[in-house]
Amino acid sequence: MGTQYENHQVTLSVDYGVLPLLVRGNTYALEQVVLNLLSNAKYAVEKRAQAAGDDYRREIAVKTFTDGAQQRLEVLDNGVGIPESLRHRLFEPFFTTKPVNEG
Numbered sequence: 001m002g003t004q005y006e007n008h009q010v011t012l013s014v015d016y017g018v019l020p021l022l023v024r025g026n027t028y029a030l031e032q033v034v035l036n037l038l039s040n041a042k043y044a045v046e047k048r049a050q051a052a053g054d055d056y057r058r059e060i061a062v063k064t065f066t067d068g069a070q071q072r073l074e075v076l077d078n079g080v081g082i083p084e085s086l087r088h089r090l091f092e093p094f095f096t097t098k099p100v101n102e103g
Helices: 002-007 027-052 084-089
Strands: 010-015 058-067 070-077
Touching: 002 010, 010 027, 027 058, 027 070
Parallel strands: 010 058
Antiparallel strands: 058 070
């Protein structure tokens, strides 16, 4: 996966914090969620790069940590973001902000 990001000039940083983080659940479903978050982050930074020009630095960060009794995973990017007016729809099945044929 690192090569895919390097080929698109995306800086991908990973901070696993204190390991191990133990999570109960379906490994494949969790993997799919993380891959989807990374794919969306890559799309967002590429869209911002189109508008910002050559000086824009594409950045994605993955961070895991413990917050009390919860295990957390964050995927952060400096891409275009999601408009405030659409954020309430984020957990709707099949919701996307991408145009047809882009995701």
